[in-house]
Amino acid sequence: MRWLGLFLCLGVLGVAASCGKQTDGDVPDMAVPNRGEALKGSAATRAKRRAFDGAPPVIAHKDFRMACTNCHKPKGMEVPGVGFAPNMPHGETTGLSAVARCVQCHVFKTTDKKFRQSSFAGLKQDLRTGKRHHPLAPPVMPHALFMRENCQACHTGPAAREEIRCDHPERTRCTQCHLARRTTTEFTR
Amino acid sequence: MTADRRDFLKGIGATALGVCAFSCGDKQEAERIAGAAQQIDPSDLTWGKAPCRFCGTGCGVEVGVKDGRAIAVRGDEKSPVNRGLLCVKGYHLPGFLYGKDRLTHPLRRQSDGSFKKISWDEALDLVAQKYKEALAAHGPESVSIYGSGQWSVFDGYAALKWIKGGMRSNNIEPNARLCMASAVMGFVTQFQSDEPMGCYDDFEAADDIVLWGHNAAEMHPVLFSRMLESKRKRPGVRIIDLGTRRTPTTDYADMYVEFRPGSDLALANGILHLIVKNGWVDEAFVKENVVFRRGIEDLKTIGYGCYGKNAERYGFKDKAKPSSFAELKTFLDDYTPEKVSRISGVPVAQIEALGKLYGDRSRGTVSTWCMGVNQHSRGTWMNNLITDLHLITGKISKPGSNPFSITGQPSACGTVREVGTLANRLPADMVVMKKKHRDIAEEIWGVKPGTIPKKPGYHAMDLFRAWSRGDVKVMWVQTTNPWMTIPHLSRIEERHGDDQFLVVSDMYPTPTTDRADLILPAAAWIEREGVFGNTERRTQQWDRLVDPPGEAKEDAWQFIQVAKRMGMDHLFPWPDDNWHEPMWEEYRKFTLGRAKDVASYKQLRETRGLRWPVIDGKETRYRYAAGHDPYVKKAKGVHFYKAKGYGEKAAFWLRPYHPPAEEPDNEYPFWLCTGRVLEHWHSGSMTRRVKELHQAVPEAYVELNRADATELGVKDGDTVRVASRRGSLELTVHVDRRGRPPRGSVFVPFFDEGRRINLLTLDAMCNISKEPDYKKCAVRIERV
Structure with a gap:
C-alpha cells in the first residue's frame, strides 16, 4: 500500500512536471496541456505564449512540417506525446482568410535565447469572466469578437477551461445573446 | 506487499498534495497572469491609429497606450487596407520600441574609438560645423544625406529642402534606391509619372x-491574404507564382513557373x-x-555597373528612339517558346499557358512584383516588359486588370517617390535637370532662383563608392x-578617412552606428508625429502616441535644428511646437494640380488614409481611368x-534578354539569391529585439536543395561555408523548410x-x- 501511494504521488507530480515542460528539447519552456489538464491550464499557459493580450500566441510545439489543420480540427485532437490541439477560434468568413495561412501570425519558437534584453511589458491577458447585467442575464463577452468568431473553439470541448465552458453548445448563434463590449464608457447625448 | 492504513493515508495525502501542487500552482500562475487586482481592461487603454x-x-493598426507606454496593438478594423488583420510583425509592433539598448543620448566618438555622451546642443553644433567646413573646402558634392x-514624409521633406534648397547639393539618396528605383524608372519611362x-x-x-518573383505570402502577408480571400470567395481566381525558388507563396499557387x-x-x-503571334493584341487600345x-x-555599351571603369562611377544613360508595332513583331521573332524555354528552363507548355492567360481578354489580370524584378541588373527593363504585357492586351487602368508594382518599405512611395x-528628383514627379521644375521648387521654398543645382547628385551605389574613395566628406545616415x-x-x-565625418541617427546600435563619428538617438514610429504613403498611393497620418525614451528626437527635427545652426532658418519658418501641419501644407502645394494631389492634413487626421489624387476631398482608385480619375475628361477608356x-x-x-552579370561556373557553381523572411524587417535591428520574432528565426541560414545537400554530404542543420569571389560566411543548412x-x-x-550576406553579393x-x-x-558551398 505504501508503494501504491508513492506511485500515485509520483504519477501526479510527473504529470504536473510534464505540463510545465515540453518534452521536445527544441522548445524547452513551452507547455501544451493534455486533454485533462486543458480544463485548468489552457488559458494560463496560452497567455504565457502571447506578447500581450490580443497578440497571436507563439506555436507551442515544434514544426511538424504538416498542415496545422491536420490536428487543429473542428473538434480538436489529442496528439500523442504532444498534447491537446484545440480548434481555431478564427471564423471562416472574416479576417481575410485568416484561417488559410496560420504562420502569417503564429510563429514557432526555435530558441530560448534573446537577441537583446527588452523592457516591453504587454497588456496582461484578462482571464476574468464576462459581467452580467443581472444574475440571470447572459454574460457580456470580455473580449473583442474579431478573429474570435468561432466561440466553440474556446468555450466548448476539452480545451475550454471551466470558468468559460458553455453549458448550451447546441445553441450556435452565440451573439444573439452575448454582446461584445467595445468600450467601458456609457452612453451620453 | 504489506501496507497499513496509516501508510495508505500517507500515500493519498502525498497524492493530494501532488494534485494540489499542480492545480494550486496552475491557479497561482493564472492569477499571476491575470493579476486580478491590477488587470487593465483593453477598453481602458488609450487607442490611437497608425500605419x-x-x-x-x-x-492600419490601433496602438493601446497606458501610462505613456505602448502595451498592445490590434489590427484596425476600419482600415480599408487590412480590415483588422495583421501579420506577425504587425502584431508584435510595440515590442520593437522597448529594447533595453535603445540609444537615448547623442554619442561622440573619442580618439580611442569609444563613445562619449554629449548634449544635443554640442551634437547639433558639431554636425553644422562639419557640413559648413566641407561645403567651404570641397563644395556641395562633398556633403550628403x-x-x-x-522616413516619414516630414523627415524626407526636411532633408530634401535643406540639402537642395539650403546647401545647394543634390547628394541625397534613400535606401529605396536599393529597393524600388527600378519600379520608379519603369513607370517614368512608360507613363512619365x-x-x-x-x-x-x-x-x-x-x-x-x-x-x-514576388513571395507575397512572406513579404506582403496581408495582401496575400486578400488574394487568398478573393480566391476563396471566387474559386475561379487563379494565382500564378513565377519564381526562382519555391516559397510559401508557391504552396497556394494554381501554377508555379520556375525560371x-x-x-x-x-x-x-x-x-x-x-500574344502577337496568336492575334491576342487589343489593337484598338494600342492604336x-x-x-x-x-x-x-x-x-558591351551598357555593362553592369560593377566591372572596370563602371565599378567606380556608373553613369550609363539610355537613349530612346521611336519604334513601331511592325518592329516589335520582328523583334519578337527571336523569342519563340522553344528558344525561351532553352534560356529560362520553363517548359513550352507553361509559356503557352502564360501567353493564353495574358492574351485572354475576358479575364482580368493583375501582375504584381517587388524585389525579384526590381533588384535586377535589368530591373527597369523587366518593369517595362511586365507593363508591356498589360499595354498590348489593354489590361490596364481597369479594376482587376493592372500591372501593380508592390513596394517594400512603409513610405518608399509617400516619402521617397512622392517627395x-x-x-535627381524633386516632389511630385519633378526632376532637378529641368529648369521649369527647379523654378517651381524654388518659388514654393522661397529661395533665390538658381539655388537648386541642375546636375543630379550621386545615386546611392556611387555615393558609397565616393565615400570609400574619400570624395564625399560628410554623410548623415538616418x-x-x-x-x-x-x-x-x-x-x-x-x-x-580622418577628414570624413559620419553621422548616424538610429534607435539602436547597428553595424552602421559602429562606424559613426556621431550617433544621434532617434524617436521612432509612434514616438513622433508622422505620415507614410503606401503602395496603393494611400497617404496615412498618425499622431505622437508615446514619448520617445531619454533625449531621442525625430529625424526631421534633427535636420531642422542643424539647418538653423547653419543660418538656414528661412527654410523652416514654423513654430517649434507646431510645424508638422504647416510643413505638410507647404509640401502639398507641389502636388496640387499635378495629378499627385495629396489630401489636406485635416482630412488625413480624420481618415484611415486616402489614395491620391485627392480632388474635392475624394480619393482615386484607378489612375488614368475614365470614371475614376478626375483628371481624365473622356467618357470612357483611359487617358x-x-x-x-x-x-x-x-x-x-522593346527590351531584349541580357544574361546576368555573374553566373555559376566550375569554381562557383551555385546561384545565390538573398532576401527577407516574414518575421524580420530588413537588417533586423528592430524585429530581432522582439523576443517572439527573434526566437522564431534567430539567425540567418542557407537554403539548399536536398539533392545538392546529399551530393555535398551535408544535411539539414549542418554548417557549411558559403563563399563568393568577394567574401564568405558560415551558415546553417536548411533543407526543405519554408523555401x-x-x-x-x-x-x-x-x-x-x-552573418552579413552582403559581404558576398555583387x-x-x-x-x-x-x-x-x-x-x-555565383557562390560555392563547402563543408565545414
Missing part, C-alpha cells in the same frame, strides 16, 4: 493574379511573342493609347543600416495624360548582423535605375 512601421502594404523609405495606376481593390476584382535566374526577361518576351520606343540594347528624396545592406560590402568596410512626351500615350518598350531552391541554387536572408546594378541586383551572383 504599421514595417512593409509597404500600409496596414542617406535616408530611407522608412511614377506609381501604380491600380490599387488593392484589384485583388478582389482580378481573375488571374500573376506574381513575378532560371535573370531569364524572366526572355520569359516576358516569350509571352509577348505568343489609341500606346506608342513604341526602343533604347540602347548593346550589352522625391533622390539625387533610419537605415547601409553597412549591412549595401551589396559587396567589403568595398565600404574599411574605416573612413495617360501625364505622358506629355509621348503625346499623352503610354510607351511600350526550397532548385538544384544549383541557394537562398540566404539578410537580417542577421552576425554590386551589379540596373543600367537605368542604378538599383543593385541582390538576387543573382
